[in-house]
Each structure stands twice: as C-alpha cells, then as structure tokens.
Amino acid sequence: MSLIDQDLAAPAPQRSGQPVRRNTVYRMLIFAGFGLIAFSAVRVISGADDLTSAGTVGAALGLAVPIGMAGLGGLWAERSGVVNIGLEGMMILGTFGAGWIGWQYGPWAGLLSAVLFGACGGLVHAVATVTFGVDHIVSGVAINILGLGVTQYLASILLEGTPGGGSTQSPRIDPIGTVSIPGLDDALQGVERHGWFLVSDLAGILRGLTTNISWVTIIAALLVVATWWILWRTPFGLRLRSCGEEPYAAESLGVNVYLHKYIAVVVSGGLAGFGGAYLAIVAASIYREGQTGGRGYIGLAAMIFGNWRPGGLVAGAGLFGYTDAMQLRNATAVHALLLLVALLLAAVAVVAFIRRRWVPGVVALVLGAVSLVWYLSTDTLPPQVTFMTPYITTLLVLALASQALRPPKADGLPYRRGGGR
Amino acid sequence: MASTPAPAAVELRGITKRFPGVVANRDIDISVARGTVHAIVGENGAGKSTLMKTLYGMHRPDEGTITIDGEPVVMHSPSDAIARGIGMVHQHFMLADNFTVMENVVLGAEPRKGLRLDAAAARAKILEIGESYGLQVDPDALVEDLGVGDRQRVEIIKVLYRGARTLILDEPTAVLVPQEVDELFDALRELKAEGMSIIFISHKLDEVLSVADEITVIRRGSTVATVKPDQVTARKLAELMVGSELPSPETSGSTVTEVPMLAVQGLSLQTASGRVVLDDVSFTIHRGEVLGIAGVEGNGQAELVETIMGMRIPGGGSVVLDGQDISGWGTRHRREAGIGFIPEDRGRHGLLLEASLWENRMLGHQTEAPNARGALIDRAGARADTRRIVEEYDVRTPSIDVLASALSGGNQQKLIVGREMSGDPKVLIAAHPTRGVDVGAQAAIWDLLRAARAGGLAVLLISADLDELIGLSDTLMVILRGRLVAEVDPATVTPEQLGSAMTGAGEQQGGAA
C-alpha cells in the first residue's frame, strides 16, 4: 500500500480468534434481517415483484458465480502477496477454452479446458511477477492485452467455418444439467404468488436458491468452501498466507515462498477460467467475444469488499450478481431499486449521525434524497443507466468501504529470496 | 570426569565471505562451548550480522568450515540450520502481525492431523515450552497486539519449538525496557541450565559483561580477541572493537546563545488504537546549541522527528521556529523556512537510490536555489553545487552522475549532511546521523556538526550512540515511552548512568526530571 493508502486506512484489527467470530455472525444476521424487511417494503410499495422473485434471485445466484470465481482467484493470489489484475484476461481465455473444446467434446470437457486455459494465463503472470519481479499491476494489464489477443487469434483460426460459429463466437455448447431440491418448487411458488409482506419474499428467495441450480454453481460453492478450508485449516494454507503477510519471516523458517506464490497464482488463473466457463457454458451456451464484460475486475472489487476472506467475498459477489441480474431483467424493478437505495442511504445517514460523523451522514442523506426524488419523478430508468448499475455499485462500495479494510500486509510488494534485512 | 572434553556446540574456523566490492568476513575463528552464553561484540558494519547469517544457513561462506557438536556441516538454507538445532532470534522480529502467536510459531513446522493443521497440539506444546522456560505467552493472541517484550518471547519460543539446542540472539535488548531485560536474562539462565548454548550479539557492553561466559570481539570482519568477562572492562572492550583510542566527540567551549530557535510545547500523539506515542513533549533549542535526546529505539523519537518535520499531525501542542508558529505548516513549508533533516533511514527517507547524486542533492530543497529557478529546475546550478558538496564534504565518488545506491553508507550520509547544511538552515534535525557509517566518516560528520554549531546552528540530535550523545550535546534529555523523563549534564554523566536513565532504572534512583 502506498503511504497515502496507509494514511487514509483506519487500522481495523481483523481477528482470527473464536469469540469475535460469533459477534460478526450475529451482526450479519441482524443486517440480513433488516435488509430483507427493506426489500420487502420496497416491493410492496412499488409493486415491482421482480425485486425478490425467484427468477431474479436465481439469476443473481448464477451471475454471482463468474464474479465470485474471479474474486476467489484474486483472493488466492493476493493472499500469497501477488496482485492479479489480469483476472479478466484469464477469464477471457477460460471462455474461449470452454467454447472451443466444449462444443466438440461436451460441457464437462469444456469446463476442464477453461480451467486449464485460465491456469496458463496464471502461469505467465506468475513467471513475470515472481521470477522476474515485474510490477504486478503492469504484468496484469499485459496479461489482459495478451489474453484478449490470443483468444481473438485462436478464435479466428479455430472457430471460423464451424457450424453456427465464426471468429467471434463458437457453436452451441451442450448444457450441463441443473439440480433442484424436489418438492420445494411448487410449494414455495404458491407462497410467493400471494404477495404477502416478508413471507412471500422469503419464499421467492428460497425458491431461487434451490431450484434449477446448475452443477457449475454447485461446484463453485464447493470451491469456495474448499478454499476456506485449505487456506485457513491446513499447513499449506498457513504457509501460503504467510507469503502474503511476511514473506521474509516465512523464508527464514524454511518456507519456499516462490513455490507457494506460483501455486497460488496458477490456481488464481484456473479459478478465473472456471468463472469464464460458467459464462460460456451456462449463461450463454456459447463462447462470444467480449462476454466477460469486466467481470474479472468486478470480482476483484468483490474480493476487496469481502476483506480478502471467502465469506465476505460471497456476500460481495452476491451483491454484484444481484445488480447484474437486475439490469438484465425488468426495467420497473431496477427503477424500484432507486427507492431501496434511498431507504438504505437514509439508514446509513442515521447510523452516521448516531456516531457523530456529520459529513458522511449529510452526504448520505443528500444522496438518499436525490434517489427518492428520482424515483418519484420517473417511471422507468433508461436501459443505458441500468447497464451501469453493477459498475456504479462497485465504485460506491469501494468508496464507502475502502478505509476499513485490511489487505494482506505484503500484498503487491516485490519479494526476492535472500532480500530480507 | 570425561577423559576428552565435550565437542564445542558450534565451531567456526577460517570463515570468509565476500560481496561485490568488499570483504565482509575475513578468517573468523569462534568456538562456542556447550551450555554457555557466548557474546559477540563489534561496532556497526564489523560483520557480525553477515557471520550470523552464514551460521543460520542464509548464505554459504566462501571459505572456512562450520562444525556443530563436532560434526562438520554445510548448510544451504535456514531449514538445514534448523534441522541441526540452530535457532535464530532476529533483531528485527520476523513475525506476521496479522497472525496469532500459534500461527507464527508453527509456520513451517506445523503439527498435522491428517491434512489438517492440529491447532490443539500446537497450542499445548507452546504452553508447555512457556512453562518450562518461563516464557509465558497466549497462543491465540494476535501478534499485532503484543508488546515488544512479548514479541521477543514469541521469537524465542519459535526457535525452541523446533528443538533448537543453539540459540543465536541478534541485539536482543535493543528494544527492551529494564524489566524485560531482566526477564530475558533470567530466561537465558534457565536455557543454559537445560544445556542450550547461546550466542549473544550485542554492542551494549555492560550487559554483555553481566550475562556472558565468553566474549569474542570482531572488528572489520575479523576476530580480534576472545576474552572472559572477568578479564576485561567495558572500556577495554570498546577499544578492542574500535582498534585504537576511542575517537572522542567532545566539544570544547560552549557556543550556546540565548536566542531560542526551535520551541516545542506540549506535543502529544496517539495511535488510532489509543496507544500513547508522544506525551506532552516540550523543549527549546537555542542558536548554537545541540540538544541531544537519548532513548531506546521505539520510545517515540521517530514520531517526534516526524511531527516536527510536519510528516505527522500531533493530537496537541505547538512547534515554533524562530518566533513563528509553524504548527499548521506542511513539510515543504517547514523545510523552506529553514529546517534541515538528516533522516534515520537514509535509504527510505533521505535518498532516491535509483537517481543520480546531483538529483539527490536537490531532494528536500527542490524549490530553492541553486536547485530551482521559479517553476523550473536549474540543472546547471544543482550540478555545480553537487560538485561543491562532494569536494567540501569529502564524498568519495567517481562522478556526480552515479546512482546513489552505488555509494557506501558513509559517503551517502556525507552527501546528505552536505546537502542539509547547504540550505543555511536555522535548525538541523539529525536522527542517528552516524548509523551504519564507518569510523572515518563518523569522525568527519562529528566535525561538521561541531562546526555548524559554532556557526550558530541549533541542532536536535537523536541517537542511540551514547558516546555521540554525551560528546556532542550541550543539553541532554532522555525520552521514555513518549515522555521526556530526565535531563542530565553531558559534562558529568557516564554512559552507564545514561543507559540506566534510558531504560528507566534512573527513575527509581530519583534521576533529575
């Protein structure tokens, strides 16, 4: 972190011990409870059923996967001390790998191929940053350029002339199956349709989370849990994280820092590729040029939002997935979001005033008022504005939360064996 | 009684290590008997750290042999040294702040249950070690929350956890307060009783004399003498370290005037978590006066300097320069007003290592002549002035275009001193001005400070070198935990008395406040 970042960051100690975790879980539950009430209220007032419908939630879950996987990849890399801006490029490679192999040999082969393609991108980044000590951001940007270029070139050679495909898209990939919890679908749908405050919303959310879940989504969820377990419960994970906190201390204890960084960055690329596989196989059923749409970067934002922990990352990915899903669906629903935003900002303002932080409180209040006025004075939002929702959300979240966060201490810093004091 | 003496725990014979341009260790011979505390003393740059890195497997010697418990060994990495029972407690702690004590201790040697890390076993063993050697610490505490003494314990436990039989401690008391020093020495005696061998590197000669069984003196990369503590005095050890009569930084004749130049009043500073860093610090430095502030590293000196320079904003208090209140001014404004700054860490704060010498001459003064004219920089002026500084301050360099990183520490420091003096400052803040500098450059810098003082400069001198402080200061104060706790008379105080005051012992003896 530069001095200016240190200057602004308020040290918020992040404990890994037991008692505080209970506290945090408690707080999250209260937070979720209030959130649900707010959503429910806005739905009833505005009549925008899509806010909490199963369809939206299902879509949100689905769109959270690529973002979450990219973020998970970022987490692996940054926990080992390597900043990976190249996730977008690795994801692009993943979408291509899924499309090219997937249409010929089936979706599961496509999935594997996507991971391998992404991992190759990760390997290049690792070589540049770990072995050659290139600045992490520069290398990441270069990977993005290279990833796009390689993909476009390979597509023009390998996909030209294929049935239904061309240099910018692949032929159709067979779908990977979906899973539903039996029996819940109809029962919950009944409850949801009644439109009752709170209960119907809960039904809608539950239904969205338990019906028609792609296998890829399930694997993704397992990957998140696996990441948590590996990085926080095994010796390998401890060593990897130590490379991101105090690599020279790890070196002095015989940890092979270079090896752990390599593994982390290659895994990072593989995960980004996996995210790309979701986009190609599940979301679109084809590889299409430009289908990543910046999700690699949004994944990084989700990682930062989650304070470099898998649990927070899931929350962040969920948030961004939700906004991504909203802008693809009903325009009225997005319009209703304005009311929700107004409510949330009002709550933020109240909390700020309680803590006597006047300036942020006033800012939140003003923005909330603007949002409310905008809601009341228009009927829908123009599609270009809804297109911007995930990106504006990312900026807002980062702007509000950046100062309370704690990245791994040696994140982004160059490391050379034997270079300690 | 055994018929043959037990082999030495560690034996170094003929160790030589070269780096590009210099020989760091030359033909070193040391023998550490098992179950003893063996001290290694030497001044800055004598080669002690290089030697210890060799012993710890961080690099290989170019010549010579290492023998452990009678067996010759070749070590390729710290893992090899650890496997041979050597453990190193570094001067600058190698601890991850965001990890718990347990995580720091077991890193690299984790107990396993299947694929999992067996945290319960780890905790149990740490508590056991704590009990056995009087090194109690909470395994689940976050290292960031621990004080310096506790962190050192964690470092020692780290080493014992891996079954070390030989401990190397590098300047262990540099950051401890007196109680903690006593606790550490008690722990060392326990360890000795259990058959551990301890190598203790220090430059605090009185401590060395009190705890060591044998002392080896290193000077300019070679072993000079190996003595027993009852055979020498601190003064004799110091002379062995330096190789001649100690250069005396004594000043003759007072040049102190009545004109106050820098008046600091009630400076207070707290960290975000509420820890007090500076506590109501007040002093005045007059023209022609050198105010020395003595203190163990980590008691607020660095923060005091940063606050006066405008790099930190205090919670309260004021800074007045030559009658003008500069409390709200930024760093650039303060520098332009006439504060010169020789920083403690020249590589980080004093120089642009990858820039040429003449560009470095401008650093800190890039808005004034001869470096700048209006909004433009004056290359010719800066270059000419750099040549002057190189000449006048005896900076050994083939040209002014070489990168700063290519110069030795002493020459870098001379450049910085020359640069800061050239701005005709009213006040000079000199933080550890001769740290990491060879003896010749050190003498030169002392002469420069004395000359400037005679010319009317007011100097704030922060140092850990007691001779430097006593010799150069007109007024001498002691800082402890962010407060100025004592003022002593440099003309009559001895290094031992000053050391006591710095570590707080002087408080109990009723030292002058």
Place this chain on the structure above:
Amino acid sequence: MNSVRRVGLMLAAPALAVVFSLAVTSAVLLATGTPPLSTFQQMIQYAQEPRTLALIVNSATTYYFAALAVAIGFRMNLFNIGVDGQYRLAALITGAVGGAIALPAPLHVTVEIVTAVLVGGMWAGIAGALKVYRGVSEVISTIMLNFIATGVIAYLLTPARLAVQTQGSNNIGTKPIPPSGQVPGIDLIPGSPLQVYGLVVLAIAAGIGFWFLVNRTRFGYDLRATGMSEAAAVASGVNVKKMVLSTMLISGGLAGLVGMPQLLGSSYTYSLDFPAGLGFTGIAIALLGRNNPVGIAIGALLWGFLDNSSQILDLVGVPKEIVLITQGVIVLSVVVAYELVRRYRVVAQQRDVGRELAEAEPPPPAGGGPGGAVPEGVSR
C-alpha cells in the same frame, strides 16, 4: 558507466522484446501452417505504399496521445487504466459542442481542444479524488469508470439527446462539425492519396511539453521523486495528495486529446463506430517506450505499422489477429526485459564504483583505514 554503454542498455530491452516477440509470432504462425518470412515480407511491402505510410502516421498520432496520458501516471506509479473511457467521453462531448457552435476557425478548434482536455481531465479527476479522499485504488476505479463512460455515452448518443441520423446510413452520431471546426490535413507523404492528420503537430508539441514538464520543472521533479520513492518524497516536502490529483487531471486531459485527430481530421462526428480500446494500446506503448516521449514515439510508430500493415494479411489468408499476439508478447517481454536490465545496471554500477574508488585510493594499512567497513545496501 559511460554514456555509450548506458544508451546501449536502454535500447537493449525494447530491442530484445521485439526480437523475442517476432520469434514467438513466427512460432505461432508455423504452428498454424503459415510461413512466417513471407508473412512479414508481405507486411513490410504493404507498409511501404504511400497510403499505408500515411495511415501509419495517423494511427501513431492517435496512439501517441494515449501513451503520453498513461505514461505521466506511470512515472508516478499511478495506473490510469481509464484512458479509454476518458477519451471516448471527451470525443463525444467535443463532437456535440463542435457541431453546435459556429466560430471563426482558429477559435472554433481551440474551443474543441479545450473541451476535450477538460472532459477527459474531469473524468480522470473522479478517480483521483476517490483515491485521495477515500483510499480507493485507482486501478479499479478507472476501470469501473470506463464502463460507466460507456453507459453515459450510450445514453447521450441517442436521437433524443445529442445524436442525429447520419445521411444515407443507419449510423447515428453527433451533429457534424462545420468546416470552421475541422483541422485540415497535411500532405506529408508524397504520392499518398490520404493526408496526414493536421493534429500531428499538436502531438509533437505534447511530446515536447511532456518532456519539459517532467524533466525541467519542479513539478516534474516532485513527480519523478514520488514515483521512485514515496517515503523519500514525503520527507522532502512533496504533498502526495496534491500530486495524485494533479497528475490524474493532466493524464485525463491528455487522454481527452486521443480522439481529436480522428474527430477533427476525418470523421467530424462522434458516431457509434468511433474507435474504442485505444486506452489499452496506450498502456502497451507507454510500457514499450519506457514512459519516455521519444521511446513512446517510436513505439507508436511500431504499433501503427503492425496494425496497418496487417490489413493485407486477410487478403492472403492469414488471420490479421496474429499481430495481437505479437503486440501482447511485446508488452509482456518488454517489462521483463526492462526489469532484467535494471537489475544488471544497479549491480554493475556498484561494482564499477567500488573498483574505481579502490583504484583511486592507496591500499589501506592492515586493519585500519576508513574503507574497511561494509557498504550500506549490502547485507551485513
């Protein structure tokens, strides 16, 4: 180290990178069944035609502004990845403004240039402010702003707001700029039916201005110092927050100019097919040219050559996307090469200085003398 050796080292890295990249490109071509030599020959031949030469210079002019914008940030370790959004937004607004007003020629053009600089600067300034006041990494914020700019442009470029239907096509764009707002071309390349953008003059001026600002002013010194060592810069009195803001504003202002050669020199309207992605090209060229105006100029010309001469490849059955691989590999290998050269340079200098000083001094007496201690920067 003498200057010949120094210059040689500086050129070595990009040269190495280009050679390595050509090797990789050849390998890829061979792997897909295309003879590399003849491919390169085709490209070089095509490039020598006057029309292509003019196209190369024109492309290079546009790229030059983008690379300068990125480079000034890079000199300070600021990563302005948002050049893309900045220049497109600036081009749209400038197109709209230029089409809406009518002023005598020099004034009209000046207003347009100033508008472009202001819009670009302001958009970058948002990221700068977020960094300074909220600690948000400029890497992510500029990337997000790119997408937001796309949305804003899509919103504004509709017939209800800033756009009009272009005659005879389905394209929509801003109201065409009248002749008083257009910048005439220059007949720089003899025999070429195509003129070179008049704004190439502005590009050269920008390069000179960049060099002057960074190397000859106090601001430039502060900028370079902050990029080399933020800690030392702060201790020397630099106000890092002000520097970040100023640099982002300047960078954004330069970015605003990226679209000007095309907008004011050939298309006279901002329409749906205005070129995109030039920001990332700028990053690549800034890296290749080592953030130095002359290096960037050469890099821009090289890129222009690669982009334009590859147009011929489609006609001979080679996918022209191969140059994307060449370009990508250049970017990656040049940063690796620069790092290697830098390390070598530091070690070589230390060795040289040690040697020269030893030659200059008489050998120290045994055990004494001031030169015996270990130099700083070497592990003790």
